[in-house]
Amino acid sequence: MKRILIGILVGLVLVIGALSLIGEDIRDRFNPFIQEKDVYALINKEGETDPDFEHRYMFRLDGVDESGEVEEIKVTASVKDFPENTYLKVHVKGTYVYEYEKVTEENVPEKAIKELKRNK
Numbered sequence: 001m002k003r004i005l006i007g008i009l010v011g012l013v014l015v016i017g018a019l020s021l022i023g024e025d026i027r028d029r030f031n032p033f034i035q036e037k038d039v040y041a042l043i044n045k046e047g048e049t050d051p052d053f054e055h056r057y058m059f060r061l062d063g064v065d066e067s068g069e070v071e072e073i074k075v076t077a078s079v080k081d082f083p084e085n086t087y088l089k090v091h092v093k094g095t096y097v098y099e100y101e102k103v104t105e106e107n108v109p110e111k112a113i114k115e116l117k118r119n120k
Contacts, residue, residue, distance in 0.1 A: 025074075028094025036093045039063030039073060040103070040112040042119075043086045050076050062119045063090055068111035070119065075100055087116075 028034050040063065047057030057080045063073040073090055075097055087108050090100040105113065 025094070025096040029096040031094065034094040036091065036098070037065055039065045039071065039090050039092055040108045040116065041073060041075070041088045041090055042116040043082045043088060044084060046081045047077065047079075061088075062116070063092065064112040064115040066109045066112060068115050070115060073097060 041059075041061040043059055043061065045059075047059045050056040050058040053076070056076045056078055059075045059077070061073050061075060062070050064070050073092060073095070075088065075090060082102075087103050087105055088100045089103045089107070091098040108116075
C-alpha cells in the first residue's frame with residue numbers, strides 16, 4: 001500500500017514539474033476551465049521578428065472582447081506589417097491563439113472599438 005502511494009505521489013510531482021516547463025499558451029489550450037472567446041485588436045505598428053521562428057513576425061497587441069475587457073495577446077504572422085489601422089478578430093483560449101482574421105471596423109463591437117481607439 002505504501003509503495004502505491006509513493007508511486008502516485010512521485011507520478012504527480014513529475015506531471016506537475018512537466019507542466020511547469022510547458023509554455024503558458026499550450027497549458028491554456030488544453031485547460032478545460034478556460035473559455036474560448038473572440039477578441040478584437042488594432043494593428044498600427046510593425047511586427048517584431050519571432051524568436052522561435054525565423055521567418056515569422058510577432059505582434060503584441062491589446063485584445064478587447066465584446067464586453068470591453070482588455071487583455072494582451074500575441075499574434076504571429078508571415079508578414080511584417082499589415083496596412084495601417086488593420087482590425088483583427090482573434091479567436092483565443094487564454095493566451096493561446098487559435099486563429100485570426102482581418103475584419104472591417106463595422107464588424108467590430110462598439111465597446112471594443114472605443115477601447116481600442118483609447119489605447120491607440
